[in-house]
Amino acid sequence: MMVKEVAALAGISVRTLHHYDEIGLLHPSGTTEAGYRVYSEEDLERLQQILFFRELDFPLKQIREIISRPDFDRREAMELHHKLLQEKRVRLERMIDTLEKTMKHDKGEIRMTNQEKFAGFDFSSNPYEQEARERWGDKTVDESNDRFNKLSKKEQGQMGEEMNAIYRRLAAMCHQSPVSDEAQRAIGEWYQFLNRMGKYSPEAFKGLGQMYVDDERFTRNIDQFGEGLAAFMRDAMAEYADRHQN
Template sequence: MPLKVSEVAELAGISVRTLHHYDEIGLLTPEEVTEAGYRLYSDGNLETLQQILFFKELGFPLKHIKEIMSSPSFDRQEALELHRKMLLEKRRQLDKMIATITKTIQHTRGEIQMSNKEKFEGFDFSHNPYEKEARKRWGDEAVDKANAKVGSLSKDEQAAWGEAMNAIYTKLAALRGSSPESDESQAAIKEWYDFLNRMGQYSPEAFRGLGQMYVDDERFTRNIDQFGEGLAVFMRDAMAVYADRHQE
C-alpha cells in the first residue's frame, strides 16, 4: 500500500521538507501524485530512499548521489556491499577513538597513566576522505604534493598538524558572529591561508574557491560546523574578502 509523504518522513526519520526537496531535484520521485497533489510512495521508492540515506551517512553530497544512482552502471547490490565495508571501517575508527577518549578521561582523573603514543591512538591523517574530490577540482599534481608533504611527517608531527588546524577552526568559530571584513576576522583567516600554504600551494583565487566549496559541499559544511554552527559560511565570506584584498 502506497505511503503518504508524512508517513515516509516518520518512517525514515527525516522531514517532509527533505522529501519534497528530493522530489524537486529529481533524486526521489514518488510513484504517484494524486489529483489533489498528494505524493504517494511505493516500496520501490522506499528502497531508493534507503540507498540515498546510506550515501548521505557516508558523506556523499546530493548531487553526487543523484549522478551515481542515475547511472546505467549503478548496481544496488554492489553499492550495499561497499556501504557495509565503509561503515565497518568507520566503526573501527570510531571504536579506537572512543577507547582513546575513555583512557584520556581516566588519565585526567589520575586513575591511569597514558603514554604519548596512547594519547594519539585513533587519529589518522594519512587518509583523506575528500581526496577524490580534491583531485577532481584541483588536479592530481597539487594533491600529490600535499599528500607527499603530509606523508613525510611522523605520527607525532601529523597529530601536531591536526591540533594546529583545530586551533585555527576554534579561533574562527569564536569570531563567526562578527564581520568577515573586520581586522580580527581577516587576521584569523590569514592564519588559515598561511596554514594551507604550508601543505600545498593556494593562490588567493584558489583560496576563494576552497571557501565556496565549504558551503557547496555538505560534507565540508557538516565537519566545519562541528566547531560552531555557521562557521563554514563565515569562513567562505572571510576567505572571499581576503582573496579580494590580495589579488595577484
C-alpha cells in the same frame, strides 16, 4: 506511502524529503488527486541507498550523480556500503576507546601519551568517498594525476604553466557564449592537453566538465582564475563533446 509516513519510517524530516525532491535526488513516483506525494517500494529502496551514502558523509550532489548513472548497480553498492560501514565501525570503536581512556586520564587513573590522545582521529580525507570515486567517479582524473606525479619537477612545472595558461584564456572569454567558435577552440586545447595525461573520450570529457560544478573542490580551484569559470567550462566541454561524438 505518504510523505509523513516515509519520514517517520526513515527517521528523517518531511522537509528533508521535500528537499530531495526539489534537487532531483528522490522524486516520489506519484501523487494523490489532492496533490500529495506518494512513495513506492522502489522509491523507498532509493531512499535507503541515499541514507547509506549520507551515513558515509557523501554530499548530496555526489549521491545524485552516483545513483543516477546508467551503470549504477544497487547490489554492488550495498556490498560497498557494507565494507565501508564496517571500516567506519572499527574507526568509531577506536575513538570510543580513546575517549574512555581520556576520561580515565582526567581522573588520574591512567596517564596517556600525546599520541594516544589522538588515536582514531583522521579528518584529512574521506576514505569512503575515495573508494566510491574509484568505482563511480573520476577514476580517469586519478589516473591522470598519477601520471602527472611521475613526471620530473621540471616537467611538472612546464605542464602546470601550460594548464594555467589555458585556464586564463578561458577565463578571459567567460563573457562569451560557451558554444562560440573561439570558446570551442580554447576548450579544444584543454581536451588535447588532458589527453596527453590520460585517455578522455568526448563523453568522459563532458562528464568531467559536469564534475567541475558538482564537486566543490574543482569549482573552488577553477574559479580562482575567474568567477564562473567552472560553469563556463562545463558548458563549453558539453558542447565540444556533442560536436565530436563518433
